[in-house]
Amino acid sequence: MKINSTEIKNLEPMKTIAVSHIGEYSGICGAFEKLAAWAEANKLWAACPKMAGVYHDDPKHTPVDKLRSQACLENISGIEPGEGMQHYTINGGKYFVMQVEVTMPEYGEAWQKAYAAFNEKGYDYGTGDHYELYVSCVGDTQDADAPWIVELCIPVK
Template sequence: MEEYKKRIVKTIQYINENLDADLSLERIAEISAYSPFHFHRIFKLITGETLQNYIIRKKIEKSAFLLAMYKEIEIKEIYLDLGFSNHSVFTKTFKKYYGVPPSQFRNSAPDQFHKILQTQSKNGQVDTVFSQYICSIENLLNWTKMNLKIEVKEMPEMNLAAVMSLGIVNVEPSYNVLIDWAKKKNLFPRENVKMISVYHDSFKVTPPDKVRIHACMLLDEKLKGIEGEVFSETIDAGKFIVGRGEVTLNDFEQAWVSLFLWMNEHNYSMRRTFPFEVYHSNFKEHPEGKMIVDFCIPIH
């Protein structure tokens, strides 16, 4: 199973970085070094969905992110870049996932002030609806002032060892895999070790059980190659909004929402890369389950 996961990690990375390229079963199987037949079965076993469903879902999720975050981009440009043949096909596929056509989605998703909730309808179909956060913008800003110290700063390149998890519930097991690997390398425990979670999907457009989160450890040097489930990841140097606070796990969603709100209030825009969290303490060692966390948003 470890070798399967290693190859699937490689192919998932390729798919997500090449959504506008040839993603036929034959091409992806070639990347994974499996026959198309075996790859298809292994992929579904590990990810819980077929390759075709995964690719379509990722394309639609990326289009949803672009529609919400980059409103200056024409809808036609978005769907053509992602390989949809025409507006009708794109709209029909998009509506299947989000319940509304792309133009309505864009108009109903003002920046970070809404989130998508999955609700089960009476006939068993999953409908996607928009729901405003309970907290008002004013309350979110007040929460930010009370709980986060925010600064904009340049950060250096970070070389990471990473383990992929699909779904929020699988993050802790992924960290366990990472720590076991690090212990064998004498990289853990050590003073000032930094653990980092990198979000490769947004909870705004991806169901919680399919959000891709990389459980990472900061390294002094770049990791070469893939070692079991552990692979190399790099966070490029650049400008970031960093919100630091002592929070519980229940505060994370509010922290992210309020930080994106702060970003919009101060006229920053997010770079097309991934936000991440840096942990400076362990909530399991705090009597109230609190930990010191940096919430980091890459910006222009």
């Protein structure tokens, strides 16, 4: 895992199409696969929509089987969601953003480092979404071990 940068940013809200996931956060892969297949079938990739993972619960205080998350695809085209999907707007506002380069097994560690840096700087948590925004893949997107450049976004009060 590599930390590229940390900064405070004002982020715009992002309208998305989302697939919900309940359970361990690492299990959200199936929701992303469903969303990606739907985007492919609807020829949405040509517009280069952003993808994000939104995490609604603190795993330290919520049982694993109750953790709520969403795989999101930016809704650039205004298309209606497919079956089992819904519209979801990721909150905008003031965010602490840590850009990292990670492989799949390193996401948990990356989030731990982001929260540690957030707390070390003395920031107060805002009420917005906690999410990861996928910037780009460093390598073959079909390779499960390829590192991704990801922005971990934590709302600031």
